[in-house]
Amino acid sequence: MPREYQFPFELRHLIYFREVARRLHFRKAAEALAIAQPALSRQIAQLEAALGVRLLNRSSRRVELTAAGTAFVQRIEPVLATLQRVPADMRAVAEGRVGRLRVAFTGLAMATVLPEILRGFHRNFPGIRLELNESPTSLQVAALQAGEIDCGFFHPDASTTGIETTLLLRERNGVLLPADHPLRSRKSLNLRDLEGCPFVLFPRANNPGFYDRVLAAFAASGVTPQIAEEIWPRSNGVGLVRAGVGATFACPSEARHLPDKVVFHKLSGPAPESRVVVGWRTSPAPAPALEALLQAAAAHAAR
Amino acid sequence: MPREYQFPFELRHLIYFREVARRLHFRKAAEALAIAQPALSRQIAQLEAALGVRLLNRSSRRVELTAAGTAFVQRIEPVLATLQRVPADMRAVAEGRVGRLRVAFTGLAMATVLPEILRGFHRNFPGIRLELNESPTSLQVAALQAGEIDCGFFHPDASTTGIETTLLLRERNGVLLPADHPLRSRKSLNLRDLEGCPFVLFPRANNPGFYDRVLAAFAASGVTPQIAEEIWPRSNGVGLVRAGVGATFACPSEARHLPDKVVFHKLSGPAPESRVVVGWRTSPAPAPALEALLQAAAAHAAR
DNA sequence: TCCTGCGATGCCCCGAGAGTATCAATTTCC
DNA sequence: GGAAATTGATACTCTCGGGGCATCGCAGGA
Numbered sequence: 001m002p003r004e005y006q007f008p009f010e011l012r013h014l015i016y017f018r019e020v021a022r023r024l025h026f027r028k029a030a031e032a033l034a035i036a037q038p039a040l041s042r043q044i045a046q047l048e049a050a051l052g053v054r055l056l057n058r059s060s061r062r063v064e065l066t067a068a069g070t071a072f073v074q075r076i077e078p079v080l081a082t083l084q085r086v087p088a089d090m091r092a093v094a095e096g097r098v099g100r101l102r103v104a105f106t107g108l109a110m111a112t113v114l115p116e117i118l119r120g121f122h123r124n125f126p127g128i129r130l131e132l133n134e135s136p137t138s139l140q141v142a143a144l145q146a147g148e149i150d151c152g153f154f155h156p157d158a159s160t161t162g163i164e165t166t167l168l169l170r171e172r173n174g175v176l177l178p179a180d181h182p183l184r185s186r187k188s189l190n191l192r193d194l195e196g197c198p199f200v201l202f203p204r205a206n207n208p209g210f211y212d213r214v215l216a217a218f219a220a221s222g223v224t225p226q227i228a229e230e231i232w233p234r235s236n237g238v239g240l241v242r243a244g245v246g247a248t249f250a251c252p253s254e255a256r257h258l259p260d261k262v263v264f265h266k267l268s269g270p271a272p273e274s275r276v277v278v279g280w281r282t283s284p285a286p287a288p289a290l291e292a293l294l295q296a297a298a299a300h301a302a303r
Numbered sequence: 304m305p306r307e308y309q310f311p312f313e314l315r316h317l318i319y320f321r322e323v324a325r326r327l328h329f330r331k332a333a334e335a336l337a338i339a340q341p342a343l344s345r346q347i348a349q350l351e352a353a354l355g356v357r358l359l360n361r362s363s364r365r366v367e368l369t370a371a372g373t374a375f376v377q378r379i380e381p382v383l384a385t386l387q388r389v390p391a392d393m394r395a396v397a398e399g400r401v402g403r404l405r406v407a408f409t410g411l412a413m414a415t416v417l418p419e420i421l422r423g424f425h426r427n428f429p430g431i432r433l434e435l436n437e438s439p440t441s442l443q444v445a446a447l448q449a450g451e452i453d454c455g456f457f458h459p460d461a462s463t464t465g466i467e468t469t470l471l472l473r474e475r476n477g478v479l480l481p482a483d484h485p486l487r488s489r490k491s492l493n494l495r496d497l498e499g500c501p502f503v504l505f506p507r508a509n510n511p512g513f514y515d516r517v518l519a520a521f522a523a524s525g526v527t528p529q530i531a532e533e534i535w536p537r538s539n540g541v542g543l544v545r546a547g548v549g550a551t552f553a554c555p556s557e558a559r560h561l562p563d564k565v566v567f568h569k570l571s572g573p574a575p576e577s578r579v580v581v582g583w584r585t586s587p588a589p590a591p592a593l594e595a596l597l598q599a600a601a602a603h604a605a606r
Numbered sequence: 607t608c609c610t611g612c613g614a615t616g617c618c619c620c621g622a623g624a625g626t627a628t629c630a631a632t633t634t635c636c
Numbered sequence: 637g638g639a640a641a642t643t644g645a646t647a648c649t650c651t652c653g654g655g656g657c658a659t660c661g662c663a664g665g666a
Binding site for chain 1: 318356360367379587592
């Protein structure tokens with residue numbers, strides 16, 4: 001089945017016609033196109049035949065556009081301009097100079113490693129548009145596997161078939177207390193000291209692994225945990241601590257940027273451990289923009 | 304000089320790639336394109352080589368888009384959609400079903416023949432967008448010769464090299480008077496009756512021919528004309544008559560749609576004659592849309 | 607009237623795209 | 637676990653069509 005074609009013309013016809021329309025002179029247009037004049041004449045005639053429309057009125061002394069010819073030039077001009085930019089644009093995408101990344105993160109990631117990673121990334125790749133969404137670990141993993149996001153910053157406990165991860169943070173938790181809490185001035189705290197103190201936690205479904213490690217730490221301390229609230233996203237939990245509703249667990253890393261009326265204490269003895277990983281699909285191979293972000297994250301982890 | 308080309312790819316490449324990107328399957332895409340699979344493989348490889356960018360990650364069992372491939376599809380999709388519509392659109396333009404007409408007219412034309420011509424034309428050619436501008440005869444002729452308008456409705460006295468005209472209206476003028484004018488109830492009026500009555504006229508430069516025929520009519524009546532105001536556009540002149548500033552000349556045709564407080568009187572004896580023609584360039588040949596409008600005008604004149 | 611310049615036409619060449627046959631690699635199923 | 641099947645890539649050939657060269661027909665201009 002030879003040459004069954006959707007379009008009755010080729011790019012060549014458009015370029016040739018644009019040149020003739022500009023110069024209104026076949027010989028000069030042919031010269032500009034670096035072809036011979038007869039070839040140009042034939043191609044234009046072919047284009048007109050294909051469209052079933054006369055685009056040029058030509059006597060042997062004058063060439064002028066018909067109404068259809070004028071309309072045709074106006075149509076193809078932006079098309080050609082777009083196509084002209086395409087190769088360079090594709091190269092930019094392939095090199096990761098421009099692009100789009102859909103990134104999900106947990107509240108903990110944003111409270112610890114993420115801001116600095118993103119800052120460095122954006123400095124080196126200003127052309128990449130980041131679409132950032134806070135999302136629980138479990139949803140992030142599902143979104144990754146479904147191809148809805150390009151990478152996620154989350155807790156590593158979930159099962160992660162088809163997902164590769166790099167550990168970015170691993171810290172024993174301390175606790176956040178309201179600034180007027182009775183224990184605020186204690187040098188050393190352990191979970192037993194906090195017996196009876198209400199805690200603010202996230203819903204277990206968001207990140208069962210960490211949730212269970214919290215419970216395990218309580219159990220190891222011989223303390224029955226008292227869960228005052230389950231709340232999401234994480235930043236709201238800090239707000240509740242500040243409001244005096246209770247305590248919550250936190251990493252030393254986030255202690256640097258706390259609102260006032262909230263204080264951070266290390267824990268001695270049993271304490272849960274927080275981890276943050278960045279995760280991405282192994283297949284398809286990471287796009288260049290993603291590669292760049294993953295490198296930025298890895299570089300941050302190495303410090 | 305064979306194949307010196309501005310674009311490293313052809314429409315074919317775009318269409319083929321779109322199909323592969325849709326199906327992510329070379330064999331099925333080839334079938335849909337009615338070509339053999341090896342041809343498709345080669346064309347895609349060629350496209351990638353031309354762009355210097357990998358658009359697809361393919362194992363022997365799975366095909367998937369790279370970031371550049373995704374971006375490429377997004378770029379070419381609208382381009383192909385546009386080009387697909389082009390042939391039909393061009394035919395529509397060539398047949399005068401769609402298009403654009405730049406039309407100039409005098410106040411007199413709009414007050415007499417033009418509304419009906421345009422109404423009939425628009426009913427038959429709803430796809431033609433009309434750009435209407437009121438403009439004095441002298442400027443219309445210049446704009447026509449410069450190709451700035453497609454046709455004009457004006458007074459035929461100007462010299463019109465390279466312009467063809469069709470006469471649409473030819474009427475002896477009467478006068479418009481304020482409704483409370485002393486002569487309002489006179490059965491028959493001539494210019495001598497209006498001696499001393501101030502007249503509102505347009506600037507002579509707008510249409511010297513008619514202006515001089517007005518003066519000739521006054522002279523033939525032995526009356527010295529008294530020009531109260533020179534004003535443009537014409538509709539403002541009627542406003543001044545209504546305001547009692549003076550009288551003005553008008554055609555019987557326009558007497559049907561006068562505002563209140565203005566009355567029309569025929570003139571006996573010497574009176575100027577108004578004519579309206581439609582004029583257009585003889586070269587280039589009128590576009591189909593213009594042809595249609597000219598026919599509508601001629602049909603109106605024939606009644 | 608002849609001359610000049612322009613677009614169209616005739617003829618030939620060759621490059622590139624398409625088809626057929628086949629290969630190599632990976633998955634599937636018995 | 638091995639054979640069959642599926643899929644994309646490669647080798648080779650053919651042919652279509654775009655391009656060059658030579659030339660024609662026609663219209664203005666000196």
